[in-house]
Amino acid sequence: MPIDEGLHKRIEELSLDTPDPVRAERNTLSLFELIPAGPFLPYLADICRLFAASRFLAIYCIANPEELLAALKEIKMPVSRDLLLKRINAEITPDERWDLKDMMKALRGFKKRYLLRITLRDIAGETGILSSMDELTLLAEALISLSLQWSLRINCRRFGEPANAAITVIGLGKLGGAELNYSSDVDLISVYSQGSGQTSGILNPSGVRVNRISKHEFYCRVMELLNRMLSLPTEDGITYRVDLRLRPDRRGS
Secondary structure (H helix, E strand, O other), X not given: OOOOHHHHHHXXXXXXXXXXXXXXXXXXXXXXXXXXXXXXXXXXXXXXXXXXXXXHHHHHHHHOHHHHHHHHHOOOOXXXXXXXXXHHHHHOOOOOOOOHHHHHHHHHHHHHXXXXXXXXXHHOOOOOHHHHHHHHHHHHHHHHHHHHHHHHHHHHHHHOOXXXXXXXXXXXXXXXXOOOOOOOOEEEEXXXXXXXXXXXXXXXXXXXXEOOOEHHHHHHHHHHHHXXXXXXXXXXXXXXXXXXXXXXXXXXX
16 A cells, blocks of 8 residues: 655654664565554554564564554563463463464464564663563473473373373573573473383273383473474474583583
């Protein structure tokens, strides 16, 4: 749709006050060529700064303007652990028909929505460096926790449950220190209790219990699937690059 000359001039002026005026102006004009500018006018300066700072988020926002508007309206709202837990339960509601592709799409979509909020809060000066890293870390923790829950559920359906055992995923590096930045990998290790024994298996159509595997193999499969959920490239990108090869001497193998 045609852009009003006054709006065009305003966008040009605001873009000059960003790190990349050309990119800011081009992306902001692209947005308003597709949708009415009215609801976004109070946030025009923040949009220009965002679109100058991140090509990735500019593309996402142009394709999903409703998510941009929702994030702008919440720009003063901290991305806290409680908020993420509440939203993840409200926005991601899997059912029995979901497959791995559905789960990966949900994880990547949630990451983009809340990465957008964190970035907007950062460039608008609502947060400092430390609080931005805190919010990025909390987002990663929420998505890793959800991926672990899903991986456990899927593997229990395939192999039955491991009796009296539990697994914990520990974040190291920048994740463990609550110092994630916008492009950080997540460094993970996992520990589980009671390595001896097997899973309960599942009943086949004949009533025979099959698919028993050792607890060690079960938890290896859990972590392999968690890794795929987070880091396998899809049409929606990845959630996080994951390093599971850590050792005490900090070398992979």
